[in-house]
């Protein structure tokens with residue numbers, strides 16, 4: 276499937292296509308997941324507190340937009356920044372990844388992840404970020420949610436999208452984590468993820484950070 280077909284299938288406009296591609300640069304994935312050679316490569320484990328809260332920022336990013344947003348949240352809020360890394364990397368060929376993501380969503384798959392969180396209990400607040408894939412979370416977010424105990428924790432979700440907006444990114448996460456305390460989310464288009472200082476600051480204030 277090419278990008279035009281993807282949009283036709285999903286009903287996203289050509290303007291959205293442009294937005295979707297912006298920030299990706301090319302069909303190549305440039306996120307940490309492709310270059311990761313060890314568990315938690317790219318993580319920044321700077322223990323920090325924010326109003327006494329211990330913070331984890333965990334994110335998946337295929338082409339770098341959500342990663343940029345996660346880094347800005349980390350810059351402003353501190354805490355531990357940990358990328359979620361798939362065991363089997365997503366193809367650098369965009370169409371192949373689009374097809375795999377669709378198949379994984381349709382089969383309710385749980386793609387394995389390499390990510391280790393040594394001590395999830397220590398965190399009071401977990402920022403959880405991902406791109407909008409087919410209207411929802413990439414299925415490895417479900418793997419993450421089931422691998423680590425997030426019950427009772429405050430979860431602050433953040434997403435980037437390619438023109439479709441939030442769609443089911445937040446509502447599906449609420450269904451996935453019914454026993455977590457899901458906070459107001461931050462949703463930005465991928466092409467504004469690298470200049471989101473103001474949006475992040477406003478959102479963090481709303482979260483009481």
Ligand SMILES: Cc1cc2nc3c(=O)[nH]c(=O)nc-3n(C[C@H](O)[C@H](O)[C@H](O)COP(=O)(O)O)c2cc1C
Nearest residue numbers: 336337338339340341406409410435437438439465
């Ligand atoms: C497999 C796949 C599916 C996508 N599905 C959607 C979608 O349904 N709606 C949308 O707005 N953008 C969609 N996008 C675009 C991404 O959400 C957008 O480019 C995002 O900013 C990418 O973040 P990342 O650079 O952190 O991977 C999709 C991208 C990929 C690769």
